[in-house]
Amino acid sequence: MISKLFAGILPARYVLGIMGCMGVTLALMMRSCLATAITEMVRNVKTTKHDFVNTESCFPNANGNHTVVSKTYTTLDAKFDWDERTQGVILSAFYYGYILTHIPGGILSQKFGGKHTLGLGFLSTAIFTLLTPLIAHSGPVSMTVLRFLEGVGEGTTFPALCTLLAQWSPPNERSFISALVFAGVQLGSVLATLCSGLIMSFTASWASVFYIFGAIAVLWFVLWCILCFNDPKSHPYISEKERKYLLDSIGAAERRKDLETPWAAILSSLPVWSLIISD
Numbered sequence: 001m002i003s004k005l006f007a008g009i010l011p012a013r014y015v016l017g018i019m020g021c022m023g024v025t026l027a028l029m030m031r032s033c034l035a036t037a038i039t040e041m042v043r044n045v046k047t048t049k050h051d052f053v054n055t056e057s058c059f060p061n062a063n064g065n066h067t068v069v070s071k072t073y074t075t076l077d078a079k080f081d082w083d084e085r086t087q088g089v090i091l092s093a094f095y096y097g098y099i100l101t102h103i104p105g106g107i108l109s110q111k112f113g114g115k116h117t118l119g120l121g122f123l124s125t126a127i128f129t130l131l132t133p134l135i136a137h138s139g140p141v142s143m144t145v146l147r148f149l150e151g152v153g154e155g156t157t158f159p160a161l162c163t164l165l166a167q168w169s170p171p172n173e174r175s176f177i178s179a180l181v182f183a184g185v186q187l188g189s190v191l192a193t194l195c196s197g198l199i200m201s202f203t204a205s206w207a208s209v210f211y212i213f214g215a216i217a218v219l220w221f222v223l224w225c226i227l228c229f230n231d232p233k234s235h236p237y238i239s240e241k242e243r244k245y246l247l248d249s250i251g252a253a254e255r256r257k258d259l260e261t262p263w264a265a266i267l268s269s270l271p272v273w274s275l276i277i278s279d
Contacts, residue, residue, distance in 0.1 A: 011239075011242050012232070012235055017181055019223065019228055020164070020165075021187075023157070023184065023220060024184025025187045025188040025191065027157050027188065028184065028192060029195065030129045030150070030217060031151075031188075031192070032192035033196045033209050034091060034132070036192065036197060036200075037210070038082075038087055038091070040200055041080055042081075043081050082140055086140045093145075093147040093151070096151065097148040097152035100152060102155050105156030105158075109156070109163035114163035114164035114230060115160075115225075117160040118156060118164070119225060121153045121155070122157065122217065122221055123217075124153030125153040126214050126217035128149055129213055129217065130210060130211060130218075132146065133206075133207035133210055165178055165181065167230065169250070170250055171249060233247070
């Protein structure tokens with residue numbers, strides 16, 4: 001019913017573009033929010049110095065002058081004693097998992113469709129985000145494993161989106177729809193820091209960042225399952241006019257399970273290596 005309602009308001013390809021943008025935004029927010037939240041998670045020593053003079057702190061020195069003793073008051077405002085090296089390992093663990101599933105994500109998307117590959121990877125990231133406050137209390141090793149698995153789940157996002165865009169973007173709109181989807185990268189990076197800070201400020205809790213971002217991501221997953229489909233042929237509510245337009249302009253590209261990847265040509269391509277090095 002919801003899918004049919006949206007189909008009557010917006011063309012299905014634009015619904016996919018908007019949902020893709022929202023998904024990328026949320027993926028970047030879940031990826032980056034820990035970098036902000038960890039400033040409140042880790043036991044951070046805040047030092048305030050108060051200089052004052054009293055009978056106990058002033059002593060005459062050899063020249064008959066007085067020396068002022070500075071007293072320091074220290075407050076602790078967090079739970080975890082993670083040093084900078086430990087924090088770096090936890091934060092970087094995401095990316096080790098992230099790079100592992102790019103190629104498998106593309107292969108799975110080609111064989112089974114981008115909708116399910118993206119959706120399941122995204123859902124796993126959302127679940128791991130919701131579990132972060134609980135796992136954090138288990139120690140830095142558990143947090144490192146969690147972040148690694150979160151990266152594994154999110155690594156399928158962009159390969160799956162590229163597969164979907166190939167099915168849904170006609171040549172004369174490909175730049176627009178792709179720009180709409182991938183604008184979520186910059187949007188998510190900005191909102192991750194902004195929203196994380198605001199949430200912690202209003203709730204006085206770093207854990208609420210992960211609960212809110214994770215819950216929104218789960219809601220997005222539900223809408224994704226309802227509103228988006230692998231290709232125009234499998235969409236039950238797309239208008240016949242739009243279906244014909246997309247199939248005529250893009251072609252009824254079938255997902256081939258026996259498709260061979262030209263690994264030798266890829267690995268010997270200078271443009272490929274230039275992109276790898278520049279990234």
